[in-house]
Amino acid sequence: MTGYHCSTNASAVALLCLTLAAGCTGGRGPIEEPRGEHLTSIEQIDKGGEARPQKAPPIQEAIAELRCITAAYGDFIREVRNEQDVARAVVVMNDGTEIRWEDGIEGKTFEQLLDEPDLQDQMSIRYPPGRRSEAPGINDDPGRIRVESFFKSIYGADKQAVKDNLVTVDWMPRHGGGKLRFNERNGAADALRAVSSQLDEGLPEDLLRYVIPTAGTFNWRKIAGTARLSVHSFGLAVDINVKHSDYWRWTMKRNPSHPYRNKIPFEVVEVFEEHGFIWGGKWYHFDTMHFEYRPELLHPACLRATSSSGRRTRRPGPFDPRGPDLPCAPSRSHRKRDSRATTRGDLPHKKQPPG
């Protein structure tokens, strides 16, 4: 549980945290520098394939998933209506924003999942913590599906609101990592501080080059060619050293199938994951410099809660991110989730001055 933030302030939500635990346990080559052009173009990739099957998870599993949301973001949730009738459940945020668990839209393509997700979609691709031995399957991008109104409600509804919530994090001060701006809400900045401290104390000297210098945190902007805000807009993501990172769009310029590549060592990844950060190196649309605070996907109880549904695309398994380039052979379930539509990645990686 180290580093996880769980509500204790609001009694109703604290109860949800408790029931969550009970319910989950009981049943349930040279690297190109990022350039401006890919920030403004839309590339057609990943055409064809089938729409994702919209098989709903079992009710108890869906309730467990919903409770993962309330456990990880409870301080910002006023109530959950119709929790037991989960298909009709509505999460009411503290600011009054109402977000449906299911929007009732069947047969979304992968692009629609990114553009028009509901909260169930946000939880629908399971994040696999720890080491993995295989590359992600097609469109296996755990964490890239985000309900924007949800994040706006918690971290700031517009650029200025987010900026008002940013605080300074000294990044690995023993090694002169500089200062980063990060959102203080929901324990995000504290989680980044914990990552920093742990890396500062324990990361072997020969691995420091992967995490210093960093390449940016807060950057309010939309993902190129989409109406979606980058998660960097909320001050919730940090990019580590671009020079040792791989990004699917860069790879795609040389190989349209953008075979998986990574050089970031697991020693770095596991520290971030321990404190609630997912890693873009576990995405089919890989972005190995990118770490993003998403405690709902890494809460230990939630990892246990959701292993049996067909909507879940993978289980945790061994993974050595420093392993050789791996083929992106899609599994059967991955092919099912492949999209007909254009897929556009997160394109946050403009260098930013620290602080």
Ligand SMILES: [Zn+2]
């Ligand atoms: Zn990033």
